[in-house]
Amino acid sequence: MSGRYDHLDESDVRVRASRKGSRPRTKERPAHEDAVLGVVTTVDRGRYTTRVDDRSVIAMRARELGRARIVVGDRVGMVGDTSGRADTLARIVRVEERRTVLRRSADDSDTVERVIVANADQLVIVTALADPEPRARMVDRCLVAAYDAGLDPLLVLTKADLASPAEFLQHYTALDVPAVVTASVVDGERLTVDADDLERVREALQGRTSVLVGHSGVGKSTLVNALVPHAARATGVVNAVTGRGRHTSTSAIALELAEGGWVVDTPGVRSFGLGHVDPATFVQHFEDLAAGTAGCPRGCSHDEPECALDAWVEQGHAGPAGPARLESLRRLLRSRTGEEHG
Template sequence: MSWLTDVDDDDDDKYADYEARSRPNPKGNRARTKIRPEHNDAVTGRVFTVDRGRYSVLVGEGTPEEHEATASRASELRKQAIVTGDYVDLVGDTSGDEGSLSRIVRIQPRSTILRRSADDSDEVERIIVANADQMLIVVAAANPEPRPRLVDRYLVAAFDAGLEPILCITKTDLADPASFLANFAGLDITVVTSGFGAMPTDEIAALLAGHTTVAVGHSGVGKSTMVNALVPDANRAIGRVNTVTGRGRHTSSSTISYRVGDGWIIDTPGVRSFGLGHVNPDNILKSFTDLAVLAMDCPRGCTHLPDAPDCAIMEGVEEGRLGETGKLRLDSFQRLLASLA
């Protein structure tokens, strides 16, 4: 008898039982799938602030059932930014009761996105707010000194995002803002001014009515003071300007929305720089509407930089078609183009 056939029947039974035994599934018996639930029972809310992985969401906005809920992010959204102003879909416990936690499973399509980069060489964009339609640029007439180049950058970001800019000049009791405002004489921008103890809250509130407005500005310009005047229970921290460096301290560390009548104002932390690495240089001209009119006569492919031949903008400015502010406007425009080139 061959050794291949000389096997005990009992051994056959033993190995048959062993091979038939199924290996347990440590993750349970449910089959893995990439199909996500549709969450047809989700409710929609507006994100009004973000704090360390938790999202405060206003549910049922404008209805008698309006309330705040706290939410976390669903795992499938871990690579997507959720920011103040986003409209999101929630599931789970959306009651807003103490200790309750819902889950954000969808981000609704955004109408606008305001972005900035760390600097002009960084093409990685950081979303600041979503779904705003106005930008309130707050600048101090003095202490700290106004920076027209920074305001130019805000304007570029606003026009790139499709936001209507509004310029608010604070601390006009310390200095006359006329020379600073001359830098923007060629633009059709609404300007509001305020001095010590004379915050024009009614005028600003009227401009915010029916809009979602993001407030931006250099640290120490009085942005949080303005927000506190518009929303008395906001209690935003107010900083002081360093008397040695002339720089303001960062007091607001988070982006948060406040209701002002039937509108919203989104207060953002003060910044000392505003990178535009994500912006297409062709879009910069949109924020210089006075120069854009002249650019219609530029040759195809004109860079509008100082070495550009037959640039209609430079020719128009030299001819004085934009008045005394033309050279200042052109200089600011070309500086931004050069920084992104």
């Protein structure tokens, strides 16, 4: 049986291209070798303010980055309009490898870490000596976070005009944690930091990227405003009933210091989850004690009767300060668990 299409062959038939999958797929992503490098200074609802040389550039995340989180301090590569002009938007296409990562977990039972700041090199733990009362346990937890992140810790004790720092500082003598003590003064109608004390803080921050953490109400924002006058960070007062401060900083922001360096102001915290910190790795930050853990039983918490560190210290391997150092280490390890009680 013949038909009207008998004279046609395959070359005469038009094949409609499939709309789905017609373009060859590739796993290769553009290298973006021309990307402009910048540092993220603040994050706000999916928009990233970055510093590129002497200008600020607003950017958004490129879809190709997936769900990778970008935080303050990240060094990023951007394409698109990086002029920094009003109403322009660049696109972040790459996040450079981080040198350091300051992180916390939601609570001590949660091992999922939340990155707070990237590429900092100093953690400044701000605590008041009075109004509100200092909380050594909170400071201990911040020290654990600093050592875990590879950051140098610095204590800044505020409101020395209300109480002496001597007793509180005794807790940290064995740890050799540097400290700067500051007093509050009234300048006209505003509360600020004593000029000589402020200069000592500036010297400790110069040329470094420092993250400031602390409870609400300890004077952190007051300190930031004194260091960076144009910052205009909101300040609050301490509740007379609860002894707690009101949260005034709502997001992290990196601010450049006139004399060189950066400070990253973070929102006031009530607790610092450390569920992601492994005691076995944390003890390595105490070089005079770490070698003594070789004789510890498997899974040793380093705060139990079978711990080999007791004999190590008794034999003098950790030096004259060994007993105090061991007690400080164990105090920090104990701060990882339980409720926050100050």
